[in-house]
Amino acid sequence: MSKSINIRTQSKSYEVLIDEGLIDSYDYKWLVQGKQILIVRDKNVPNKILESLKKSLGKSEAYEVFHIDLETNEKNKSFEGIMPIYTLLNEKKFNRDSLIIGLGGGITTDMAGFVASTYLRGVNLIQIPTTLLSQVDAAIGGKTGINFSGSKNNVGAFYQPELVLMDTLVLKSLPKKDFSAGLAEIIKHSLIADNNLFLRLENIFIEGKNLSEEELIQIIYESSLIKAFIVSNDEKEKGDRALLNFGHTFGHAFEGSQSLDGFSHGEAVGLGMICASNLSLLLGNISLEEYRRITALIKSVGLPFEIPENFDIDEFMQAMSRDKKILSKKLRFITLRGIGKAEITENHDKELILKSINL
Ligand SMILES: NC(=O)c1ccc[n+]([C@@H]2O[C@H](COP(=O)([O-])OP(=O)(O)OC[C@H]3O[C@@H](n4cnc5c(N)ncnc54)[C@H](O)[C@@H]3O)[C@@H](O)[C@H]2O)c1
Incomplete structure (x- = not known):
């Protein structure tokens, strides 16, 4: 094993x-x-x-x-x-x-x-x-x-x-909430690079199966392989390593807009991935069916999928503009081209960003 x-x-x-x-x-x-x-x-x-x-x-x-x-x-x-x-x-x-x-x-x-x-x-x-x-x-x-x-x-x-x-x-000994946060990053790896891993995750979590020790090791392995491959080719994030930030531009703003007190990192990334998938849908780069499958998987592992009631849009936009993923004052987003393939996009207008978080 x-x-x-x-x-x-x-x-x-x-x-x-x-x-x-x-x-x-x-x-x-x-x-x-x-x-x-x-x-x-x-x-x-x-x-x-x-x-x-x-x-x-x-x-x-x-x-x-x-x-x-x-x-x-x-x-x-x-x-x-x-x-x-x-x-x-x-x-x-x-x-x-x-x-x-x-x-x-x-x-x-x-x-x-x-x-x-x-x-x-x-x-x-x-x-x-x-x-x-x-x-x-x-x-x-x-x-x-x-x-x-x-x-x-x-x-x-x-x-x-x-x-x-x-x-x-x-x-x-890990609380369930923290286990779900880890699944968020595994889902992220499947979305940016591995349609088969996404199917494997659907098969376990959408079907409501028990996760065996062997399957747990397998999904940790497959997910880590994706990260290992990307960082081996781009240690200092000059290129494709940025793809690992899928969901993170939104996610960090969710964390930041709650004064680092609200969601855990993984939970914020889960919600951020729904927004980034919505952005991909609005750009016409994924289908409605793909968007629905992504949100269903994120929900099925117990991650939050709704914008919190105390959400402050101005604070959110400010947190987003402080994010490290700004290059030459342009906000960068990682968006999907179908499940298992991601790309870097930038220069989206504020309206589109606001539409993306209107879940
Ligand atoms: N360096 C990177 O490439 C990278 C990538 C992703 C995330 N991060 C960072 O990682 C952090 C999030 O990591 P995390 O989700 O592991 O959060 P965390 O370190 O806060 O751990 C989550 C919770 O689990 C508890 N915990 C840890 N191990 C436990 C165990 N075995 N049994 C019981 N409880 C345990 C912790 O005390 C904490 O309450 C963020 O700060 C994020 O920025 C870094």
């Missing part, structure tokens, strides 16, 4: 492993022997997972293992939030040969990754993502970062890890 993917970017090649029980069974020796290690843990990751990781690192002859717990909310994904990590690294005299392990969801892997990229100009990093979203998306591809002054991920670095371990056992 175990799966592996090789990511080959210009700056580094590394392996992504997917299996049940990997945290326990992986032989870390080649990476950790004789090293000082800091585990940056999301405080909601159960203690038994942390203890099991520490035990495995001990068996692999790590020199010293520390851990620090993070509050995981978008407000704490900030300079203030990462400061205690730098302080601990400094106090314990971590050197450039030391290792940081991110153990948590996307907030944690983004923060741990950013610290790893900047402390002593870069220390080694292992990502052990513990949410479905961070497994299929945040922990792959080397984007790290924090939020600054009300904008999402606008301070950061591209920094690839040495290894990514996706242990499906850790998903057992």
Whole structure:
């Protein structure tokens, strides 16, 4: 059942492993022997997972293992939030040969990754993502970062890890809402690049089937393959990597317009994908039937699909204009050309954007 993917970017090649029980069974020796290690843990990751990781690192002859717990909310994904990590690294005299392990969801892997990229100009990093979203998306591809002054991920670095371990056992304690958020990114990957994955997801979720462990590993694998392929060809987002932002221009504005307090990232992306699909429909690039299939799949996995009542359109447009995906003052959107194919479009007038969110 175990799966592996090789990511080959210009700056580094590394392996992504997917299996049940990997945290326990992986032989870390080649990476950790004789090293000082800091585990940056999301405080909601159960203690038994942390203890099991520490035990495995001990068996692999790590020199010293520390851990620090993070509050995981978008407000704490900030300079203030990462400061205690730098302080601990400094106090314990971590050197450039030391290792940081991110153990948590996307907030944690983004923060741990950013610290790893900047402390002593870069220390080694292992990502052990513990949410479905961070497994299929945040922990792959080397984007790290924090939020600054009300904008999402606008301070950061591209920094690839040495290894990514996706242990499906850790998903057992994940709240259903967060599992759905991860499915949003899997649906996104299917929409931009893989009609067969979309059909597989329809077959499971529209039909209301139980997701077996084997199928879970398979959809994580297929989804991660898409991200791995795209980032391997375009590490620094000069071209096709932007396609991964499908639903995100709208999504980030939904997150931003609620002062980073409202939807989770995955939920906002789910709603953003409905708007981006509506935009694709209005442009005549997908059929009404395709639009209906997309919205049905998004609804079927338990993601929100309606614009919230307290929604403020002016705040939304402002949040959108702060988004990083603005090039030369033009807002860029990723739109679909059918299910499984996406393209970059820009320069749509405000009326069309407003029509796209009128669901
Ligand atoms: N770097 C990238 O390429 C990239 C891509 C996508 C998203 N992101 C970022 O990722 C973040 C969203 O990630 P997320 O959805 O994983 O959110 P998250 O990190 O907030 O985790 C979601 C929730 O699950 C909890 N949690 C994590 N693991 C758990 C476990 N095993 N058991 C129980 N609870 C657990 C967390 O404490 C949190 O409450 C956003 O900040 C987003 O910007 C980054």
